[in-house]
Amino acid sequence: MDKPLRILAVVNLPWDPRLGAARVWIELAEEWTRAGHVVEKFCLTDAFAKPDASPARSAFRFLLFPFRAARFVRRNAERFDVIDALVGTLPFSKNSLQFRGLLVARSVGLYHLYEKFERVAAKRWPPASKGKLIGRLFYGVFNKRVRAASRASIAHCDFLNLPNSDELICVRDEIRSATPVAVEPYGLTPARRQALSDAAASADARWQKKKVAFVGMWSVRKGARDWGQIIRRVREKVPDACFLFLGTMIENRHVWNDLDLEPVDYVGLVPQFQPDELPQLISDCTVAAFPSYVEGFGMAVVEQLAAGLPTVAYDAPGPRDILRESLPELLMPAGDVVRFSDALIEILRGDFAGYQELSDRSAKTAEKFSWPAIARDTAAEYRKRIHDLASHAHA
Template identity: 50%
Template sequence: MSLRILIVVDLPWDIRLGACRVLTELTDQWRALGHSVELFSFTEAFPGARATRWLFALQKASFPRKAAAFIRAHSERFDIIDAIIGSLPYSAAELNFNGLVVARSIGLYRAYDRFERSVEQRWPHPRRGTVIGRLFYGFARHLSWRASERAVHKAGLLNVPNEEEAVCLREEAGVTNRILVQPYGLTTEYRKDLSASASPCVQRLGEERVCFIGMWSPRKGAYDWARIISRLRELVPTVRFRFLGIMTDSAALRRDLGSSLDDIELIPDYQPSELPGLLADCTVGAFPSYAEGFGLAVLDQLAAGLPTVAYDVAGPRDILARHLPSLLIQKGEVEAFAIALSDILRAPVAEYEKISQTCQAIASEFSWDEIAQTTLRTYQLALVEKVARRDDTPARGRMSFKVAL
């Protein structure tokens, strides 16, 4: 069955963003298998727009209506709509669409909301911004939550990257539709590039460099880093840091870290093709994230042979728990996190080489080639089942729909 797939993303199409990278790599796999894939993102909904933070929030709220209008006008062109949760809070019937609507998680809204509500209790900080701004963004988050709740109940199939999200949707949100649990992965070529670019283990140990990949935000551990760095400097005085893809400037880090940035190399953004070189001379990865869909940054670093210490949350847990559980640290346990990093920085070469090899073996288990095919088989089955159910209904008022088998 050759499928015609529409990807719906309520974000600017920028491969530096994790969601866009995931969907770009999936799209490449699906096209290579002979399927047609089109895209509807912020870039199509708001062409040429250079949004401020306020305007972005308003556009995000209006995006579902624009996506729905596009689909209603072109519904016959697609068999599958694969939409990020919240970007398309409509059923197939409401869209006049006879195909399958999939709601895809790139990090479950309920888990993220739970974290956001915990921030002020976990890290008391003076409130930033204006009262009007806090009210505005609070209302925007409410609209996003409501759209996400509608989307997970109206979709014909849900696609989530870890089992914990599936359990949450069933037990907390009361979702009864089929849920597909599929992790993220790496292409064979990219995994080989990451591995081949890595410096010899003895050289990497000599660098004593900790690498962090991720946007600078409380969810990614921004408020823990000051204590992690302070404690690690006590344990390994010559330690250095490289922060990649933080998407902010040094002023934000200086405000949160409250310390010298002299031994911290900041690379605010990079292209995926540059990552193998940026990881090549690092010693250990650090990923103190409090909530994740999957944690693709962990997989990147493992593929480069970097032991990566992470908080024990869904996503990183799915990657590390089976083979390297010692790299998982209870979230918020800064002392244990710093000690785990120092243990790797000070590891004997033979031990480090063994861990590095295990890291690369773990990364090889997550292949986009296999994930893309498994996902498509599930989509095809769900689509055929939907067509069969429709064919069992009375013909009166039924729209025609063809599936190429």
């Protein structure tokens, strides 16, 4: 019988399930622990015990984090078989880390693709102010360091874990890395999927509600500049449509400003919520919308599908892999607000039989994304890679 793996998770964020990136490791760790493996973590609050609200100091901590993580690894290298680290958090060679096990770089959103979007966004939606010169210089240096750390992580790791097929293409064709890769999606625990399903109102009640849900942080990348047009176009054809924005993680005034609206009763805003509150929050929604231009995966898409909500999304990295096979009609060209809005309108105005079929197919699609299966497959892949490392060492 195989010995349990000793796994160290490294992520430069607080160990908080409300943060999408940290949640990946938190839920994987729970599954691995349940399977008998031993999992420890080194996160932002392990590196820096006291929180800091200053954006500049927070950015500086991100730059320092890899050095503190490396120090922890050197002191504890013999205790772990696998280090599963967020890309960019351990941009050092295994020799310098004094680590002989399997070094995994895990992407939860490849910096290279995100940076490409930021360049396009800056041209399409120029910021009203360029900010102070010293700030521009600081964040220029910051982005350069983050980019270099991301590349170095990919260069030095034994194995790269990616959440979508677009990132694999990017790694091979643009970054030009030949590092061994697995594309592993994210998933839901059986309990989470059941909670989302159980809380959902009947399909008939949801169909009559004409309510559109969005779950995610409010940002340009996730469609903040598109939502105003989407709302206006949908309500032009479906006057009783209403909208719910969950987990925006920003003051409401910024959302209203981007929507070009005063507070109105047909738009609800919930800046923060606890993960276990989501099933009830979306229980009476009709359809979900996810106009994101690039994602690592798009966990919010899977969660809303599990609740029986057809989820219209941009045909972009992340959601593309979730919907392409089973629900291709819900993928719209990225940035095409007209077609995106029309897809929502079609669902909101369609007949109940069509909605019921689409809702059932949505819930069925979510079943494909299971944390127990993903954790099991990932652990098996790690064992294989550890065996390969040992074979090469003795060759």
